[in-house]
Structure formats: C-alpha cells, structure tokens
Amino acid sequence: MKILIVEDELRTADYLSKGLTEQGCTVDMAHNGIDGQHLALTHDYDVIVLDVMLPGQDGFSVLRELRAVKQTPVIMLTARDRVEDRIKGLHEGADDYLIKPFSFLELLARLQALNRRGRKQEPMQLRIADLQIDLLARKASRAGTRIDLTAKEFALLAVLARRQGEILSKTAIAELVWDMNFDSNTNVVEVAIKRLRDKIDLPFGTRLLHTIRGMGYVMEVREEREVREVRDVREVRDAPGEGPAT
Numbered sequence: 298m299k300i301l302i303v304e305d306e307l308r309t310a311d312y313l314s315k316g317l318t319e320q321g322c323t324v325d326m327a328h329n330g331i332d333g334q335h336l337a338l339t340h341d342y343d344v345i346v347l348d349v350m351l352p353g354q355d356g357f358s359v360l361r362e363l364r365a366v367k368q369t370p371v372i373m374l375t376a377r378d379r380v381e382d383r384i385k386g387l388h389e390g391a392d393d394y395l396i397k398p399f400s401f402l403e404l405l406a407r408l409q410a411l412n413r414r415g416r417k418q419e420p421m422q423l424r425i426a427d428l429q430i431d432l433l434a435r436k437a438s439r440a441g442t443r444i445d446l447t448a449k450e451f452a453l454l455a456v457l458a459r460r461q462g463e464i465l466s467k468t469a470i471a472e473l474v475w476d477m478n479f480d481s482n483t484n485v486v487e488v489a490i491k492r493l494r495d496k497i498d499l500p501f502g503t504r505l506l507h508t509i510r511g512m513g514y515v516m517e518v519r520e521e522r523e524v525r526e527v528r529d530v531r532e533v534r535d536a537p538g539e540g541p542a543t
C-alpha cells in the first residue's frame with residue numbers, strides 16, 4: 298500500500314510512518330497542507346491520511362482540491378470535541394475519519410479496508426482495441442493470442458493501460474511500477490518499455506504504446522496520427538529501419 302500522511306505534529310507523523318513502513322507500506326509525509334496537496338495531486342496513493350488542522354492550508358481545503366480531480370480514498374484525523382469537523386469532512390468527500398488520539402491498529406485496519414474497497418471499484422478487465430488485459434488473472438492477450446509477460450512487464454502494462462490516453466513520464470512509471478525513484482536511471486524504464494512493445498505491439502501490426510518525445514509514454518488507439526509519431530518511436534527502438542505499423 299502506498300500511503301500519504303499529511304500531519305503537522307511531527308511525533309504523530311513519524312510514529313505513523315514508522316508503524317506503516319514496518320507493515321510493508323510505502324509512506325510519504327507532508328507536514329503542512331500545501332505540501333500535502335501537492336503530493337496528493339502529483340502522486341497516486343492507495344490511501345491518504347489527512348489531518349484537519351494544518352498550517353498553510355487546512356485538511357478540508359486539501360480534500361476539496363483533491364476531490365476536484367481524484368478519488369483517492371481519504372481518512373481524516375479530527376479532534377475529539379469537533380463533531381462538526383467529522384460531518385464536514387464526510388460531506389466534502391472524506392471516506393472515513395478517526396478521532397485523535399487513536400490506536401495505530403485501528404488506523405491500520407481502516408486503511409486496509411479502504412484500500413480493499415478502492416480496489417474493488419476498479420475494473421478487472423481492461424480493453425484497448427484488440428488488446429485484452431485481465432488484472433485479476435494477470436493475463437494479457439491480443440487479437441485472441443495469449444501474450445506471455447513477466448511480472449514486471451505485466452505491472453508496466455497494467456499501469457499504462459489503467460491510464461490509457463494519459464501521458465506518463467519515465468519518472469512516474471518508475472515510481473508506479475518499481476515503487477522507487479529512478480531519476481538518475483530512467484534507462485530501466487526505456488528497456489522495459491521496449492521489451493513490452495516487442496511483445497504487445499510488434500507482432501500485431503498496430504501500435505498501442507506510443508512514445509511522446511521529451512514527455513514519456515502513452516497507451517492509446519491512434520489512427521491518422523500514427524505516421525507523425527514514427528520518428529519519435531524509432532529513437533527508443535533498438536531495431537533500426539523499422540517502418541511504421543500499418
């Protein structure tokens with residue numbers, strides 16, 4: 298589980314971060330509303346733990362900005378004597394709340410419940426043109442032909458396919474697929490993209506995984522624009538002289 302903790306009380310934030318990391322979660326922290334909002338909008342978290350009383354920008358404001366674009370599950374942390382805060386939070390789109398002080402185990406149980414709920418809403422089958430992806434069985438096929446993928450190749454395909462039509466930078470892909478920052482070594486992403494392309498696109502004629510020069514990669518069905526992309530695509534391909542797909 299990838300979790301964002303937005304909490305200005307450093308001791309609480311550190312305690313939560315330590316506990317969740319021990320549980321195998323990946324944790325990012327922000328100690329004010331502005332940083333919290335920035336992280337929440339620019340990264341994909343499974344759940345966000347959001348304190349109400351924050352310097353800079355309060356939790357409600359962060360939640361409102363987030364809900365305008367994303368449905369990441371949010372647990373709000375509220376003070377015991379602020380019943381109206383809980384109601385307000387739920388109205389603004391919070392998924393759950395905890396009253397301070399709370400037990401770590403209760404927070405963990407609620408995070409797990411929200412994470413499960415979030416995953417259930419996700420479609421288990423994705424389809425892009427004749428490419429079919431079964432996220433539950435972790436299988437992919439194109440034009441009825443089964444495609445054998447390694448675990449990482451499947452994870453990469455799922456990340457791109459879930460966000461079809463959306464350009465993903467190498468850094469974003471590195472973070473989503475490998476769960477780490479590859480700023481200095483985005484070559485790992487290039488190599489993985491090439492391998493995936495060789496399996497899902499090359500044998501089938503029509504390209505679905507496109508390179509956007511200087512920006513990243515996008516998975517989508519294209520028609521007229523195909524020719525324009527050929528030059529860019531070639532640059533990351535190892536096989537020179539490879540013509541455009543028809």
Ligand code: CA
Pocket residue numbers: 304305306348349350351
């Ligand atoms: Ca606070």
